[in-house]
Amino acid sequence: MYTELIKPENLVYTKTKVMTDKELSYCPGCGHGTAHRIIMEVIEEMGIQGETIGVAPVGCSVLAYEFMNIDVQQAAHGRAPALATAIKRLWPEKYVFTYQGDGDLAAIGTAETIHACNRGENIVIVFINNGIYGMTGGQMAPTTLPNMKSSTSPYGRDEVEMGHPLKMTELVANLPGVYYVTRQAVHKPGHVRKAKKAIRKAFENTAKKTGVSFVEIVSNCNSGWKMRPTDANQWMEDNMFPYYQLGDIKVDGLFVNK
Amino acid sequence: MKELRLMKGNEAMAEAMIRAGYDGYFGYPITPQSEVMEYLQAERPMERTGMVVLQAESEVASINMLYGGAGSGKNVVTSSSSPGISLMQEGLSYIAGAELPCLVINVQRGGPGLGDIQPAQADYFQAVKGGGHGDYKLIVIAPASVQESSDFVKLALELSNKYRNPVMILTDGAIGQMMEKVELFPHQPRWTIEEIKEKKPWATFGKPADGERRIITSLDLLPEKLEAHNTHLQEKYRTIEKNEVRYEEIMCEDAEYIFVAYGLASRICQKTIQLLRDKGIKVGIVRPITLYPFPKDILKSYASKVKGFFVVEMNAGQMVEDVQLAVECKEKVGFYGRTGGVLPTPEEVMEAFEKSFK
Amino acid sequence: MAKVKGVIVVDTERCKGCEVCIPVCPVNVIAMSPKVNGKGYNYMEQIAEACTGCSNCAVVCPDGVITVYRSK
Numbered sequence: 077m078y079t080e081l082i083k084p085e086n087l088v089y090t091k092t093k094v095m096t097d098k099e100l101s102y103c104p105g106c107g108h109g110t111a112h113r114i115i116m117e118v119i120e121e122m123g124i125q126g127e128t129i130g131v132a133p134v135g136c137s138v139l140a141y142e143f144m145n146i147d148v149q150q151a152a153h154g155r156a157p158a159l160a161t162a163i164k165r166l167w168p169e170k171y172v173f174t175y176q177g178d179g180d181l182a183a184i185g186t187a188e189t190i191h192a193c194n195r196g197e198n199i200v201i202v203f204i205n206n207g208i209y210g211m212t213g214g215q216m217a218p219t220t221l222p223n224m225k226s227s228t229s230p231y232g233r234d235e236v237e238m239g240h241p242l243k244m245t246e247l248v249a250n251l252p253g254v255y256y257v258t259r260q261a262v263h264k265p266g267h268v269r270k271a272k273k274a275i276r277k278a279f280e281n282t283a284k285k286t287g288v289s290f291v292e293i294v295s296n297c298n299s300g301w302k303m304r305p306t307d308a309n310q311w312m313e314d315n316m317f318p319y320y321q322l323g324d325i326k327v328d329g330l331f332v333n334k
Numbered sequence: 335m336k337e338l339r340l341m342k343g344n345e346a347m348a349e350a351m352i353r354a355g356y357d358g359y360f361g362y363p364i365t366p367q368s369e370v371m372e373y374l375q376a377e378r379p380m381e382r383t384g385m386v387v388l389q390a391e392s393e394v395a396s397i398n399m400l401y402g403g404a405g406s407g408k409n410v411v412t413s414s415s416s417p418g419i420s421l422m423q424e425g426l427s428y429i430a431g432a433e434l435p436c437l438v439i440n441v442q443r444g445g446p447g448l449g450d451i452q453p454a455q456a457d458y459f460q461a462v463k464g465g466g467h468g469d470y471k472l473i474v475i476a477p478a479s480v481q482e483s484s485d486f487v488k489l490a491l492e493l494s495n496k497y498r499n500p501v502m503i504l505t506d507g508a509i510g511q512m513m514e515k516v517e518l519f520p521h522q523p524r525w526t527i528e529e530i531k532e533k534k535p536w537a538t539f540g541k542p543a544d545g546e547r548r549i550i551t552s553l554d555l556l557p558e559k560l561e562a563h564n565t566h567l568q569e570k571y572r573t574i575e576k577n578e579v580r581y582e583e584i585m586c587e588d589a590e591y592i593f594v595a596y597g598l599a600s601r602i603c604q605k606t607i608q609l610l611r612d613k614g615i616k617v618g619i620v621r622p623i624t625l626y627p628f629p630k631d632i633l634k635s636y637a638s639k640v641k642g643f644f645v646v647e648m649n650a651g652q653m654v655e656d657v658q659l660a661v662e663c664k665e666k667v668g669f670y671g672r673t674g675g676v677l678p679t680p681e682e683v684m685e686a687f688e689k690s691f692k
Numbered sequence: 693m694a695k696v697k698g699v700i701v702v703d704t705e706r707c708k709g710c711e712v713c714i715p716v717c718p719v720n721v722i723a724m725s726p727k728v729n730g731k732g733y734n735y736m737e738q739i740a741e742a743c744t745g746c747s748n749c750a751v752v753c754p755d756g757v758i759t760v761y762r763s764k
Contacts, residue, residue, distance in 0.1 A: 078696040078699050078741050079699065081696065081698065081699045081745075081761045081762070081763055082699060082701065082761050083761070085764065086745075086761040086762055086763055086764060087759070087760075087761055088698075088745055088747055088760045088761065088762045089747040089750040089751065089758070089759065089760040090750075090759040090760070091756035091757075091759075092756075095756060099706060099755075100754070100755050102754065102755075103708075104708035104709060104710035104733070104754075105708070105710030105711070105712045105754060106754055107754065108754070109753075109754030109755050109756065110752065110753070110754045113756050262752075263712065263752070264716060264752060265716050265747075265748040265751045265752050268751045268752055269751065298710075304711070305710040305711060305712050306710075306711050306712060306714070306715065309712065
């Protein structure tokens with residue numbers, strides 16, 4: 077190819093140094109890698125690599141600290157918002173964020189999520205929603221869609237038996253302590269760029285001590301959904317997006333009326 | 335100039351947290367220890383020392399706030415009572431695995447289950463054998479007075495940092511609720527950021543510009559690595575066992591029999607041994623102060639000199655097993671215990687002893 | 693031949709062959725190589741020079757294996 081262009085001054089995009097150079101453990105095409113990267117890009121652009129503490133969950137991203145070149149604590153399943161609460165209150169000038177999957181945040185960690193939000197902690201909560209428990213092999217999660225198959229709903233999630241998919245994002249948006257709520261995606265360039273802006277806004281909010289900034293990223297789970305990545309992304313658009321609608325839900329403390 | 339006060343055990347511990355220089359307290363209401371957080375909130379330590387006090391939504395959240403706070407290099411503490419401490423067991427295992435210095439206070443109450451709110455000692459096994467998963471140890475210290483309740487809060491800060499290990503104060507509802515004279519120790523300053531950087535370079539308070547980022551985790555997916563970590567933990571526990579045993583000997587010099595009791599039970603026994611001595615039976619007490627590390631050697635040293643041991647607890651018999659182990663089951667070890675939060679009287683303890691050693 | 697605007701460099705050993713980048717290239721200059729990397733994944737490669745350096749592929753790559761250059 078036209079290699080004359082390969083000169084530092086022509087560089088427009090490369091993986092940020094705030095990601096480690098460790099190979100990602102995620103399945104091919106999994107949105108976790110992209111989500112990690114845009115958060116680290118925001119941290120790099122804001123120059124806060126030495127001021128940010130991340131809290132990783134239990135789930136596929138339990139190993140997030142292998143890939144994020146910042147100080148990170150690994151929390152027990154569902155407890156990340158509690159850790160983040162204490163870290164932020166004890167280090168008020170630092171940037172603190174949690175990075176959690178749907179099982180972590182919307183199942184076992186429901187109480188920690190709701191109460192950190194209700195207290196209006198000045199933290200960022202990044203919530204990766206792929207409607208399934210990925211790490212443990214594709215079990216049903218509170219966010220699993222109606223009739224969606226999983227290893228513990230092999231005939232599809234039965235809403236009569238197991239209730240309806242839990243929209244944690246809309247739930248926490250009702251809490252006055254939550255200042256910014258948005259739902260994004262990272263499967264296409266346009267979405268990635270928008271998601272990155274949202275994360276940048278969330279981090280900037282914490283500096284203004286305005287309460288919780290809650291960024292949901294609807295993502296895929298290729299191994300759990302048993303689909304090729306590109307098919308999974310299509311399935312996500314056709315099935316997840318209608319239920320988990322993308323866009324800002326609450327900005328600067330006010331609901332965005334659609 | 336001595337600072338003397340008449341205080342409840344719970345309040346003395348709260349005041350001691352502020353004075354010892356703790357950075358944060360995260361807790362949840364539960365009888366019989368809610369006074370700890372009530373006192374702290376009333377004192378507004380944020381203004382006194384900059385100490386953070388936060389009421390969490392549950393004991394599960396509280397212990398995980400402790401994990402986060404301790405992992406970020408701050409000296410943090412929580413308190414609860416038996417049912418709440420059960421909810422904290424997962425967190426304690428993570429904290430021990432990640433080697434995070436902190437203090438957890440258990441003001442024991444009657445169990446099992448919801449039990450009652452009377453004093454008890456039935457969480458001994460949970461505290462010293464480990465109520466969470468995995469091989470880990472808490473340093474467990476048992477006060478027998480309001481004075482010790484205050485002093486051990488300061489001791490806990492030192493020991494937890496000396497060994498990078500969680501410490502538990504195992505007290506009970508009576509000591510927590512009763513008022514006694516207490517001499518308060520002078521204020522110790524909270525650690526500065528420089529001190530944290532120097533003493534806790536492993537803590538996560540922001541990646542140093544010129545250094546590696548830090549990780550607080552208890553996860554090790556490679557069994558060999560996890561085993562190496564366990565080996566390190568066990569070596570640490572052996573060191574603690576060698577250096578940190580604490581106990582009190584009461585009238586043991588001429589003792590024919592030795593009572594073994596801690597905390598509140600040891601105070602009841604002090605009356606019992608007077609009653610027995612009035613009858614000409616020479617009895618002493620060895621009062622374990624650290625329940626882990628357990629004072630095995632001192633008990634073993636008395637084994638050949640006395641006719642027997644008599645263990646008194648407010649439970650169905652837990653520490654008695656450690657006493658039997660300490661004397662390698664070669665000596666007679668009697669036991670008397672009341673459960674459900676019932677306090678034994680000195681007289682009934684005496685009768686039980688006499689029946690046991692007729 | 694029109695002046696070439698951009699070029700990409702792919703860390704083929706780290707590409708997992710997920711193909712998420714393929715549909716996002718506005719000028720269709722990237723495709724899956726018939727060859728595989730050390731892990732047995734077919735990896736992505738640039739197959740034509742009309743790259744505009746828009747970085748769509750790099751931005752959407754979950755493993756961040758694509759570096760993009762564009763002439764100023």
